[in-house]
Amino acid sequence: MASTTFRTKTENDWNSLYYRFKQGKQFEAELSIGVQVPKGRWSHSKQEILATTLMDFKKTNAQLKEFNIFINREYQNSKLVGEILAPRAWLKEKIKIFFNQETSNPDIDKTIFLSNFIDAFMEEAKTKRTKKNTPVKSRTVQHYQTTLNKVKDYEIHIGKRIKLLDLNLKFHNRFIEFLEFEQHLNPNTIGGYVDDIKLFCSNADKKEYPVCKDFKLTEFYSPSNETSDIYLNETDIKKIFEKDFPQDYLDNARDWFIIGLWTGLRVSDLLTLDKSNIDGEFIFQTNAKTDYPTIIPIHDQVQSILDKRKGDFPRQISDQKFNIYIKEVCKIAKISEVVSGSKVVPITIERNGKKEIIHRKKFGKYEKHELVSSHSCRRSFASNLYGKIDSLTIMKITAHKTESQFLKYIKITPKEYALKLKQHWNKVKF
Known part of the structure; x- marks a missing residue:
């Protein structure tokens, strides 16, 4: 069983929290996870942040437990497939994945973050053929790019990166609300962006990337309204x-x-x-x-x-x-x-x-x-x-x-x- 420990190394007003993961003599690494704790509020014996008004300590403690489970699971999965691990590099990459940070490895990032996946999807589209064996239209790729721009606008709005695993009904509802009330777009335009999101999810699912399956639900709908265009008699x-x-x-x-x-x-x-x-x-x-x-x-x-x-x-x-x-x-x-x-x-x-x-x-x-x-x-x-x-x-x-x-x-x-x-x-x- 792996040995894991969180600890602080300083006594400043705010102190970085380090995570040590050790598995016998085969694997040992310790790195900062990017979380900071107020002075005197970290309990080494309890492995948690003590009650404080300076931060949401309950939410952070829950996140630390999830992180520990995530690292143990990822380590076991790596061993099952016979992966040779470089301890510090491996742990650094997993920390970035868990805390919604890019790893600088495009092959990994495209399997995790929606915007990275869209970038890769558009790159593939340049050489991809349709069912009729014709190239993907440039106008189609242009619409993918516009959808990507809206996703990035939404990420700025909420202050976090969107993962493929985040694409649940909650995301669907909030993304539509953002496009309608912040971007002031009409339902048909919004529906086009949601159509693209569903296409990206379906493609990621076929590639067996970890993606939320809510896109298959009828509730994950594409808004639309009757167009009011005129005609000349x-x-x-x-x-x-x-x-x-x-x-x-x-x-x-x-x-x-x-x-x-x-x-x-x-x-x-x-x-x-x-x-x-x-x-x-x-x-x-x-x-x-x-x-x-x-x-x-x-x-x-x-x-x-x-x-x-x-x-x-x-x-x-x-x-x-x-x-x-x-x-x-x-x-x-x-x-x-x-x-x-x-x-x-x-x-x-x-x-x-x-x-x-x-x-x-x-x-x-x-x-x-x-x-x-x-x-x-x-x-x-x-x-x-x-x-x-x-x-x-x-x-x-x-x-x-x-x-x-x-x-x-x-x-x-x-x-x-x-x-x-x-x-x-x-x-x-x-």
């Missing part, structure tokens, strides 16, 4: 198409917008179109997100734009400028119906006693042009065609894999459904 699109824009940058953005509204392409696919994507009466494009080939017939308004530009697409612009310009385009075209939706607005918050301005989505009533974004292209395309042709045909163009995903894109209001029913009844009157 065919009357709106006609107004935009027929409006003259003397400014070249707005005319160029309007033309891209019309093409997007009649193709349903994601902005990453839309703004890269050129002559090579045209074949007769069709536009061919490979979906950058899914690698799915898309073939779309050229709408009359799109053909008019191509004819105006001698068979070519508009001048290429960035996603960011496209989103800015199309709001201006819609404002000038008087797309001003007041609708419910979410708009990014500046809000003032207080952090560490200082006021800070951040930008977050705020739900409210706005003129439609204020809510237009590049995403409006796909939503408008799907919503305007829904009910006119079969859903499967629309899904083949929008590259939605499931009908449930597709239906989330349909933004027809209850009133519009009622008007459609009324029009149908008017046609079939007896």
